[in-house]
Amino acid sequence: MKTLLLKCPPEPPGRLGVAAQVPRPRILVSRDVIPAAQSDDGSFSQRVLRPRTAQKAPAPAPPVEENPPPPKQGARSDGEPGSRDYVRRTDSVRGERIREPRDGGYDNARDRGRDRGGARDWDDGPRRDRDRGGGNRGRDRQPLDANGRRQRTLYDGRQSREPPPPPTYWEPLPVDPRMARSPRYQAVQQLVRVEEEGAYVGLVNGSPGLRPGRAAPAEDDPSGPGGSLEEEEEEGEGEGSTWRPRRESGGRGPREVPLDPRDQRLIKELVAGVTRLRRRLDYIVSNLSQQTPAEMESELRQVLRLGVFELTERRLAPHALNEHVQLAKVVSGPGAGSFVNGVLRSAARRLEAGTLPTPESRASADAGGDGAKAAGGSSSARDALRKLALQHSHPNWMVSRWLERFGREGAEALLRRNNEPPVYTVRINTMMQTPLTPGAGSSSSSSSAAAAAAASSHSDELLERLTAAGVVAEPSPLLPGEFIRIRSGLQKLLAEGFVSDGSLFVQDESAGLVVSLLDPQPGERLLDCCAAPGGKTLFAAARMRGRGSITALDVSAPRLGALRRAAERAGVGDMVTAHAADLRVWARQVRERAAWQAEMGPPDGSAATAAAAASTERGASPGDDLEWERVGAPRDRVRKPEALLYDKVLLDAPCTGTGVLAKRADLRWRRTPEQLQELTALQDELLDAAASLVAPGGVMVYSTCSIEEEEDQQRVRAFLERHPDFELESATGPPQATAAATRGGPSPGRPWVPPAVVSPEGFVATLPHVHDTDGAFAARLRRRR
Ligand SMILES: C[S@@+](CC[C@H](N)C(=O)[O-])C[C@H]1O[C@@H](n2cnc3c(N)ncnc32)[C@H](O)[C@@H]1O
Numbered sequence: 001m002k003t004l005l006l007k008c009p010p011e012p013p014g015r016l017g018v019a020a021q022v023p024r025p026r027i028l029v030s031r032d033v034i035p036a037a038q039s040d041d042g043s044f045s046q047r048v049l050r051p052r053t054a055q056k057a058p059a060p061a062p063p064v065e066e067n068p069p070p071p072k073q074g075a076r077s078d079g080e081p082g083s084r085d086y087v088r089r090t091d092s093v094r095g096e097r098i099r100e101p102r103d104g105g106y107d108n109a110r111d112r113g114r115d116r117g118g119a120r121d122w123d124d125g126p127r128r129d130r131d132r133g134g135g136n137r138g139r140d141r142q143p144l145d146a147n148g149r150r151q152r153t154l155y156d157g158r159q160s161r162e163p164p165p166p167p168t169y170w171e172p173l174p175v176d177p178r179m180a181r182s183p184r185y186q187a188v189q190q191l192v193r194v195e196e197e198g199a200y201v202g203l204v205n206g207s208p209g210l211r212p213g214r215a216a217p218a219e220d221d222p223s224g225p226g227g228s229l230e231e232e233e234e235e236g237e238g239e240g241s242t243w244r245p246r247r248e249s250g251g252r253g254p255r256e257v258p259l260d261p262r263d264q265r266l267i268k269e270l271v272a273g274v275t276r277l278r279r280r281l282d283y284i285v286s287n288l289s290q291q292t293p294a295e296m297e298s299e300l301r302q303v304l305r306l307g308v309f310e311l312t313e314r315r316l317a318p319h320a321l322n323e324h325v326q327l328a329k330v331v332s333g334p335g336a337g338s339f340v341n342g343v344l345r346s347a348a349r350r351l352e353a354g355t356l357p358t359p360e361s362r363a364s365a366d367a368g369g370d371g372a373k374a375a376g377g378s379s380s381a382r383d384a385l386r387k388l389a390l391q392h393s394h395p396n397w398m399v400s401r402w403l404e405r406f407g408r409e410g411a412e413a414l415l416r417r418n419n420e421p422p423v424y425t426v427r428i429n430t431m432m433q434t435p436l437t438p439g440a441g442s443s444s445s446s447s448s449a450a451a452a453a454a455a456s457s458h459s460d461e462l463l464e465r466l467t468a469a470g471v472v473a474e475p476s477p478l479l480p481g482e483f484i485r486i487r488s489g490l491q492k493l494l495a496e497g498f499v500s501d502g503s504l505f506v507q508d509e510s511a512g513l514v515v516s517l518l519d520p521q522p523g524e525r526l527l528d529c530c531a532a533p534g535g536k537t538l539f540a541a542a543r544m545r546g547r548g549s550i551t552a553l554d555v556s557a558p559r560l561g562a563l564r565r566a567a568e569r570a571g572v573g574d575m576v577t578a579h580a581a582d583l584r585v586w587a588r589q590v591r592e593r594a595a596w597q598a599e600m601g602p603p604d605g606s607a608a609t610a611a612a613a614a615s616t617e618r619g620a621s622p623g624d625d626l627e628w629e630r631v632g633a634p635r636d637r638v639r640k641p642e643a644l645l646y647d648k649v650l651l652d653a654p655c656t657g658t659g660v661l662a663k664r665a666d667l668r669w670r671r672t673p674e675q676l677q678e679l680t681a682l683q684d685e686l687l688d689a690a691a692s693l694v695a696p697g698g699v700m701v702y703s704t705c706s707i708e709e710e711e712d713q714q715r716v717r718a719f720l721e722r723h724p725d726f727e728l729e730s731a732t733g734p735p736q737a738t739a740a741a742t743r744g745g746p747s748p749g750r751p752w753v754p755p756a757v758v759s760p761e762g763f764v765a766t767l768p769h770v771h772d773t774d775g776a777f778a779a780r781l782r783r784r785r
Pocket residue numbers: 225226227228229231232511529530531532533534535536537553554555556559581582583584652653654655
């Protein structure tokens with residue numbers, strides 16, 4: 001019985017090969033792997049994990065191990081007769097007793113299940129194309145032989161000498177259910193989905209406190225309706241979905257794994273944290289291993305990032321890193337376990353010694369490259385830019401823009417803010433507050449004072465209930481009486497049912513400011529042009545106190561479905577009509593229809609009365625009738641009154657979403673400068689289309705959740721040049737507004753938004769590092785009569 005014994009070379013300074021990290025001074029590998037595993041200087045590289053059949057070199061004679069190793073600690077020999085000696089031990093991955101050959105080689109009984117296989121050769125394409133559907137991701141890794149049969153993996157080369165054993169990759173064990181439920185295993189699977197399949201981090205994290213597998217209402221997702229182009233791309237799952245655990249295979253068939261809420265929270269923290277800090281973590285990993293993360297297999301890369309993240313950011317004790325090692329074995333095979341063990345132990349040692357290679361510990365950054373040229377300037381300026389981008393884990397192009405715009409200090413504050421846990425706020429469902437006393441409000445000032453008092457007492461009552469539930473909360477300084485800032489305990493808030501019973505909606509204050517700037521009033525006709533998933537639509541409905549009508553338009557039908565359901569739950573289903581359409585097409589049709597109706601002459605009296613009665617039944621105000629008069633349309637032919645002009649139009653445009661990077665952890669890696677250009681063109685088209693639907697004297701608010709001037713200020717300036725019939729109204733409010741905001745709901749004499757969020761030009765412009773909210777932009781444009 002012969003076993004290979006490969007001696008480990010000394011660790012090269014600053015770098016680690018696989019063998020250098022192996023805890024015991026021996027490693028068993030197939031003899032075919034030796035050439036691939038050994039580099040020129042005799043050290044072993046991690047390439048042992050990714051052999052290619054076609055590149056197989058003739059195998060040298062294996063070194064012979066003279067003395068077989070002693071049984072593993074805690075194992076006992078079965079003393080079975082025959083050619084092989086077996087031991088029993090507890091498998092730390094499966095958590096069960098297993099029997100295996102003492103020499104560690106292939107065992108028919110144990111390893112039979114590993115030889116199941118797909119039909120494709122593992123070399124025929126990148127991994128991401130092979131295994132999109134999940135399930136057993138490892139099944140294609142076994143190479144096919146000349147007859148198309150899946151080959152066995154041999155580590156010691158003794159089982160079948162003819163034909164010679166192929167190079168080798170241990171197919172991962174079928175995942176043990178206990179491992180499948182491990183938060184770290186789940187986090188790795190989700191990280192793979194995020195990076196390779198474009199899954200959305202806020203979405204896959206799910207909402208703790210909700211039943212797994214059940215679709216959650218849009219406002220339940222703590223990620224909030226941030227709003228960006230991404231959301232429209234993920235129609236299948238939609239903003240309102242909660243994460244469904246990956247199905248386990250094995251046993252009698254797939255079944256869903258219920259996850260503990262605490263585990264869900266940990267998964268959320270890990271996935272969001274690793275995704276945010278991806279570039280920084282990769283820098284550290286690259287400096288500790290011979291391969292860059294980009295050259296590694298996807299799961300292995302995620303395990304390493306996760307390990308370094310937990311070590312450096314969560315300060316996990318080094319002994320706890322064993323879970324990552326076991327995880328690597330499961331997702332990438334035993335060799336990967338040794339490799340991960342080596343890299344993570346080295347990271348732990350060097351962290352303790354204060355010599356961990358981090359971007360800030362280097363004189364000049366030496367990684368990156370994306371957008372480096374865009375930085376322009378001298379090489380030292382480019383170095384400084386790259387170093388900052390690495391340190392705060394952002395793409396160079398974003399950092400370059402922000403350095404130019406906010407200066408070094410401002411840019412750093414923003415970068416830091418994007419990596420911190422975001423501040424969540426909730427909107428109070430003011431529709432649930434005690435209605436105004438009948439008779440109160442004979443004058444507009446006493447009515448608004450009564451409304452403010454009602455809002456204030458409702459908010460105080462909710463704050464008390466939240467405090468009793470262990471939630472640390474405070475009234476919003478920007479929209480008091482309507483929003484509450486949650487300092488800690490969002491999960492408790494969700495678990496206590498504040499959201500599911502409709503009392504609160506998770507929504508950022510910056511979204512509230514946009515609606516506040518629009519200032520919808522009871523009885524108005526409002527068009528929300530890019531409405532889904534509906535956070536702003538519902539707030540507008542609440543401001544309108546259920547009276548008037550809202551047409552909610554969005555190009556994404558599935559996301560509009562979520563909006564409809566949310567409107568029903570909020571009790572405003574009657575006033576919201578949702579239409580799935582491209583705004584540009586819809587606007588053209590409205591214009592054609594209006595022109596046609598104008599040609600048909602005035603309606604007769606009976607039809608006008610019927611239309612007026614119908615509109616009153618819907619709860620619409622007499623203002624509806626005015627619309628028809630404005631375009632001179634005959635009422636009897638108006639089948640869709642919403643297909644005309646509107647008092648107020650909200651265009652919450654698709655954008656790069658650079659204001660919500662703290663909440664949308666993956667977004668920074670998906671955006672490119674080219675997309676920014678494409679989006680500005682789309683925004684112009686949408687602005688033109690939306691403007692054509694604003695009634696004379698009516699108002700349009702253009703908003704984004706981007707902080708890029710090209711998408712914000714520049715779009716508005718260009719719009720005003722194209723549309724001289726529109727003028728900008730300063731966000732500080734109508735002329736009679738007083739600067740001293742009273743607590744409670746809006747009133748005619750109150751500014752639309754607090755002066756603290758208004759730019760000198762009169763726009764609403766919030767920045768995460770300045771206002772403690774999402775970054776957002778809004779401009780109020782009035783159409784001249
Ligand atoms: C920023 S999100 C809107 C968020 C929403 N206002 C809220 O508060 O929940 C942008 C929306 O624009 C929609 N959209 C993109 N292009 C569109 C188009 N051409 N017509 C209509 N809607 C469009 C997307 O589907 C997406 O839902």
